[in-house]
């Protein structure tokens with residue numbers, strides 16, 4: 789298959805995925821086997837549902853998956869979706885019962901681009917740090933965090949913060965991620 793945005797979009801359409809983002813998670817999951825061994829998954833920034841579909845297709849039948857987005861999302865079988873802003877009190881209420889019980893946190897979140905580079909980079913850094921803090925609260929010992937991040941001056945700092953929390957840290961650039969995009973995925977395995 790040609791590695792162009794169009795080719796990935798065509799493939800997603802023909803295979804019934806809502807977005808080509810699905811292939812990014814499929815590739816990372818194939819390499820690290822994250823989904824099938826989890827019993828409780830939090831998915832942050834899930835709309836329109838491409839990653840939720842991958843989770844739904846690959847999770848154990850009794851695995852609970854809670855997906856969150858500030859935007860609406862059409863139902864995906866086996867996924868409990870909540871329309872919430874991560875920075876809201878309602879989200880804090882939602883996570884109250886899940887302390888130290890989550891196997892896997894996945895985040896494909898990014899801010900709506902303002903076009904002002906420094907503003908967008910800081911917004912994305914805040915989302916990344918939010919996920920790291922959430923990991924401390926929600927993940928089980930040995931739990932896993934996968935987040936979308938970007939190759940810029942913040943990445944080295946984020947990687948250092950990941951290394952404080954996780955035994956093994958990887959930077960992934962899946963084939964379906966545009967080569968022209970600074971997007972990468974930071975993966976922390978085995979929470980210390």
Ligand SMILES: C[S@@+](CC[C@H](N)C(=O)[O-])C[C@H]1O[C@@H](n2cnc3c(N)ncnc32)[C@H](O)[C@@H]1O
Nearest residue numbers: 809833835836837838839857858873874896897
């Ligand atoms: C790239 S999209 C996710 C695509 C998704 N992984 C898929 O495969 O369909 C990023 C999502 O993050 C969400 N997002 C960004 N900031 C958020 C916040 N503060 N709270 C909840 N969702 C947020 C956006 O609404 C957007 O839907």
